[in-house]
Amino acid sequence: MKFEIVTIFPDFFRGPLDYGIVRKAREAGLIEILVHDLREFTTDRHRTVDDRPFGGGEGMVLKPEPLFKCVESLGVPSREARLNGTARESVVLLSPQGAMFNQQLAHELAGLERIVMICGRYEGIDERVSEALADREVSIGDYVLSGGELGAAVIVDTVTRLVPGALGNEASAQQESFTAAQKTAAEGPDSTCSSEGLLDYPHYTRPAEFRGMAVPEILMGGNHDQIRKWRRRKSLEKTLRNRPDLLCREALSEADRKLLVELEVEFEKKGIR
Numbered sequence: 001m002k003f004e005i006v007t008i009f010p011d012f013f014r015g016p017l018d019y020g021i022v023r024k025a026r027e028a029g030l031i032e033i034l035v036h037d038l039r040e041f042t043t044d045r046h047r048t049v050d051d052r053p054f055g056g057g058e059g060m061v062l063k064p065e066p067l068f069k070c071v072e073s074l075g076v077p078s079r080e081a082r083l084n085g086t087a088r089e090s091v092v093l094l095s096p097q098g099a100m101f102n103q104q105l106a107h108e109l110a111g112l113e114r115i116v117m118i119c120g121r122y123e124g125i126d127e128r129v130s131e132a133l134a135d136r137e138v139s140i141g142d143y144v145l146s147g148g149e150l151g152a153a154v155i156v157d158t159v160t161r162l163v164p165g166a167l168g169n170e171a172s173a174q175q176e177s178f179t180a181a182q183k184t185a186a187e188g189p190d191s192t193c194s195s196e197g198l199l200d201y202p203h204y205t206r207p208a209e210f211r212g213m214a215v216p217e218i219l220m221g222g223n224h225d226q227i228r229k230w231r232r233r234k235s236l237e238k239t240l241r242n243r244p245d246l247l248c249r250e251a252l253s254e255a256d257r258k259l260l261v262e263l264e265v266e267f268e269k270k271g272i273r
């Protein structure tokens, strides 16, 4: 997987992509990250990348010419081929007006060979970049950042975890929050069925007791079936509490639906929500 980032602040990426799984994936050659300085694609003495908005208003807007020149220099396939899926590449424009980035989109992007990301700054980017250069606009959340760089770093990190071999243990990507994946066949707590779009269950490690807080008894017992059930219940509980919007009742098993009703009664009694 190749990530290419177009930015006016190339040094921004020195830190965030040099740690942990992303660093290891780079070192193992599973991913490659290239950062392009937009100013190198300007032609004037001042290396101008922005200009005032037509129609008036606040701030500055990133000009189209350097962005087109930069992305075209990367030899990406035509926009049409990218849009109809014959090319396994995408040119992504980071924008708060974009489609929401989530685990599902991360999976989709992880199936590509190359992702070019354009980071905006100032008031944004000349709209012709979205209309004719990028094939999608992506937002990392309903808030306004001062630039697309953090968004690009978020996408690199999230997609890298899904590149085969990047996580030591492939099963962990399937068990994580939001992941609606196939169930693993094996039994036992090490292969708890996937979270199926729910939030992850709580994790505990040593010490068994910390400042008077004990690890739930059931996790210490070694009864794999009970542990699996407990984790499922906790997953449902956390999703119901924090992200009820993720609960798709129809997709849940009979047993899960029963658990949910129990949890709702419990919440009601405790006055939660």
Ligand code: SAH
Binding pocket: 093, 094, 095, 096, 097, 118, 119, 120, 121, 122, 123, 124, 125, 138, 139, 140, 141, 142, 143, 144, 145, 146, 147, 148, 149, 151
């Ligand atoms: N005027 C714009 C915001 C511009 S913020 C608006 O109101 O929609 C400057 C740049 O930061 C954007 O061009 C984009 O690249 C980046 N950015 C800001 N918020 C973002 C978000 N939630 N997701 C992705 N990129 C974002």
